[in-house]
Amino acid sequence: MDALTHASHELIDKSVDYITLPEELYDIERRFNELKSESIKNERLARENEQKKDELIVYLAHDIKTPLTSMIGYLSLLDEIKDMPDIQREKYINVALDKSYSLEDLINELFEVARYNSEKIILEKEDLDIRLMLEQIIDDFYPVLVEQEKNIHLNQDEDITLYGDADKLSRVFSNVIKNAISYSKDHTDINIDVHSMHDDAIIEVINKGKEIPKEKLNRIFENFYRLDSARTSRTGGSGLGLAIAKEIVELHHGSIFASSNKEETVFTTTLPKN
Template sequence: MKNDFSKLKSKIFIRVLLIGGITIFIGLGIEYILLDGFLQNFFIENFIDFCKSGLHLDSNASSKIYQYLLRNNKGLLMSIGLYVLLLFIFYQSLSRFIKYFSEVSDGLDQLLEESVDEITLSPEMAFMEAKLNKIKITLEKRKKSAQESEQRKNELVVYLAHDIKTPLTSVIGYLNLLDEAKDMPVEQKARYVGITLEKAYHLEQLINEFFEITRFNMTTIVLNKKEINLQFMLLQMADEFYPMLVPKGKKVEVNVQDDLKVYGDVDKIARVFNNILKNAIAYSYENSTIQISAERQQCSIVIVFINQGKIISKNKLDKIFEKFYRLDTARSTSTGGAGLGLAIAKEIIDAHGGTISAESNEESTKFIVTLPFNI
């Protein structure tokens, strides 16, 4: 910031020196040219002539006025004159300084009005011009991102509302059949009850998606930190996902030292790993292995999730941690989710002072979580 103001400070300093120099030069000029210099007699004669003609005084009285009023008070009059002159010149210069504030104020107005024009200031205010334009670009990006996020959210809500109708219609239909056919065979009744229960679970999942959207917008992340054994957490999580892995021949391998620990919020860190692993399972090939590893690197703990699946394009990787963004919009909400999992994971990791990123190539997709060793 000091370097930013150097050009402006230099200009102000030069202007102050210039004001002082001009004031001294004019003051000395008045004293040594007009009062005590070669124009002294000319000044005295004109002053006396003024007293005679304007004030109707005689030569003797006019001379005494000059003597007592000007000659004997020359120092005081010079001081007053220089002070007035200094104020006048300073006022003129101050108007230039005020212009800088006016330019910044106009620039801020452009930010508030969301003007499309680039903010332009004086050359010596180039640093402030660059900062204001940077803020302008940042605000425009945030506005665009918020609009896109809101649009995705609205689209998702429409999809969810539409999807809710299907299982709800099925639940009502099968319940009506069960209610109307009192003598329905036991096997058929059991099949209808099973279908109804399945549709009800699906309906519950869709409703939970709505709650997830609301919680994401309203919840402020509060951390309750404690020591976490990474190996135990990740192994336990892999066991919990076993029913999702087996039907498609997938498995999870955890390669973490048994004494590797990190300090953070247990529930929230578990939610991060849960969301990443769920995403890896959803988008990995059948009969493939998802690898999870963790190691200490200098002052950080790095946890890596690798799965074999279709390559994720650079454009999608840039948006993968945005809320309501879904990698595959063609996937149904029952499998694709609300597009909040990775966005929530990023917020949690950010709150812990860590980072989360994704890489993808033709062979695999990798999610990398970095957490400070001592949070």
């Protein structure tokens, strides 16, 4: 008992690398060291995530200045030059509007990062129609699709009802579809195929874009992992969207994974219907 009491204190003692118990307590010793190793690993990951979070907030704060400065510049010109030609005025208004959308994206990212780890995901389940949910999400992306001259085709031959959290699952597919739009080639279509398999619903979001290397496919669902290192409004997200999507899907006892080749990239989500 004394040995176990001492070992329990060593579990949280950072100066102790390995816990040793009498030979007859070998199984307990092994389990204690597994717990200690897991604790050290989790602590290291938490520190790394926190560091990435802090760095991302700094980047976002810096990036916000760029569209804001541009907006102020163009709006000031519109205010100062009262007799500006209509064509030039329309151009300046369009530029200022485009910069305001970029600013909105960056601010939303900043809120998402700041909110990370401060909210616990609690599901409020209800019966929901997959087709209706996806159609509403697609409608939300209409302005972006028009701008990039892309289309989304929803292919679903049967009515499928899920028992899940409508708001949270909408967040999942908004993130996945946004990702598909961002990384698809110009003037290409995005397909969403929905079908049943036994007691599950399968939702595949397919886009034609650059192949994602296998080593990156294994990491895209990690917190703060960004496929592109360059920060752009189209592809430079916070790196939380897919990580949150995976967490929500797994809370529904489902799964999500990605596959990619030279022709297309597919995000496959499997969710139990009941």
